[in-house]
Amino acid sequence: MTDSYNIAVAGATGAVGTVMLKLLQEREFPVASLRPLASERSAGQTVEFGGEELEVQELTADSFQGIDIALFSAGGDRSKQFAPAAVTAGAVVVDNSGAFRMDPNVPLVVPEVNPEDLKWHEGIIANPNCSTIQMVVPLKPIYDAVGIERIVVTTFQSVSGTGNRAIEELFNQTEAVIESGEGEVQKDVYPHQIAFNILPHIDYFHDNGYTNEEMKMINETRKIFGDPELRVTATCTRVPVFSAHSESVNIQTSRPVSVDEVRRLLLATPGIALVDDPGADEYPMPLMAEGKDEVFVGRIRKDYSAENSLNFWMVSDNLRKGAATNAVQIAELLIREELLQ
């Protein structure tokens, strides 16, 4: 006999929420009932789940009666407002927003990396930022086996990370440029044209000149590895790609390590697809990763500019492993480890 669970998805009509619903079905998650929740604007729409059309209900503090697990991906403000109510109602919350990630009482979990942190949850588990997740999965086996002293990362992030409106904006701007040549395009989501352009700007700017996205990568990586002194720097950019983020990652390890040893470590790690045969034009790309759950890793090579240094290229679907897949994996682990309160 398998138990089954009452699941709520807050933000069920959003880019990530849509994938969460799809994944719960794909992965045959033991769902007793599914309650799709969204803002007032989207309430009343229907979503398909398990062959049924379910009406989306408005997300309120009263939405969580009888819910065992609530997956939140409705933005940080709504998580702050409603996740505590879900916990009070008896649910365990897996929150995909930035609301609780750096809260010392909330574990920040990537199941392949720090599953042990799930044990000390108090009702809320935070899902890390998409760009952080896809970096820590391949770095973890190296961190454990060799030690990592420093990480320098540059990201190429797709518009789906911003949500459905950004996907439309890239499509519409691209169409306008292709059809009518270059002129002014409509801009609603991003401050500058994203079609055929690169924006070195994700989330708001801190006083130190870093974006909040860059600070997330720095701080979340430290928290996930349990290494508050880990040296990380990041430059995050938005690129005209619909889905899947790419990352150019440079690391300095604690001792010499060969490319072959790194390959062996990655091949032995679940959740990673090694695609590294440049002579055959095989390397990770967004179009390869879209719709997949793995982190694709390639272009692994020694960096001769510093001792014990390596370069990597890592690509993953930000809506899946970067968000929905990781959240559903956390929910699966909560069940397997009997960590539902």
Added chain:
Amino acid sequence: MTDSYNIAVAGATGAVGTVMLKLLQEREFPVASLRPLASERSAGQTVEFGGEELEVQELTADSFQGIDIALFSAGGDRSKQFAPAAVTAGAVVVDNSGAFRMDPNVPLVVPEVNPEDLKWHEGIIANPNCSTIQMVVPLKPIYDAVGIERIVVTTFQSVSGTGNRAIEELFNQTEAVIESGEGEVQKDVYPHQIAFNILPHIDYFHDNGYTNEEMKMINETRKIFGDPELRVTATCTRVPVFSAHSESVNIQTSRPVSVDEVRRLLLATPGIALVDDPGADEYPMPLMAEGKDEVFVGRIRKDYSAENSLNFWMVSDNLRKGAATNAVQIAELLIREELLQ
């Protein structure tokens, strides 16, 4: 009285050659006569110059009689084949290909960076690779004033760097995806779809896992700075942008330097546009740099992950400062310094 010169442009119908012709006019270069040259395939076409239609002649060893300066941008093989003939005929060659860049008898020159190297030319001067030029211009004043120990760069390179056929390929693939959804697109220039995708692959792969483009950035930077031990590593990618390359650049300096001091150094350097007001959403982007001659620099901030380290974001039009502008500036300097043989 100003002297004027007989100029040949080899590759006059290509992406860079077209811009060379435009720049010679824009900058009021003292042209006595202009001889457009191209492969047999393009010979017979006409190009506009100084209000006249000029017929493109086939590039051969006999093309250079009476020529004072020959600007080459017709690919490395044609440079190797015909540049020596141009020199024998009495011309000075400014070569935009990779053919002679690492030849110890050929200076590799960025006029803002190492104009003194022009003095020892023996008939051929090499124009550096586009991605190298736009990095060394902003790094030079820091290199001189503070010292640079190490450079870690990731590039976002536009398709115009590959040439006119690649511009068409990005346009056509994009149109196909926009009009008919995602399916197989026609691929002629790149091994994978470039529309809405990122390719971590420019030029061929070396046995060490680096692309030739990455090795160019490493080796050319060392040669231009006259610092064969300078520590540089690079990851080069092709992005779905029509023109202008972007670069995420991390450096370690030889002594502590503040962001303000770096800003002052850059503001005092010709050829640089400092665009660094993130609070007002102002930072360099390809669409800002397209059609301009400056290297746009912004997102300057301390990298707290290592001593004396800084992050930058640098964008420049690869067809202009990255190629044609730099070549024409070299030609101007040859005249000003009386270095035409």
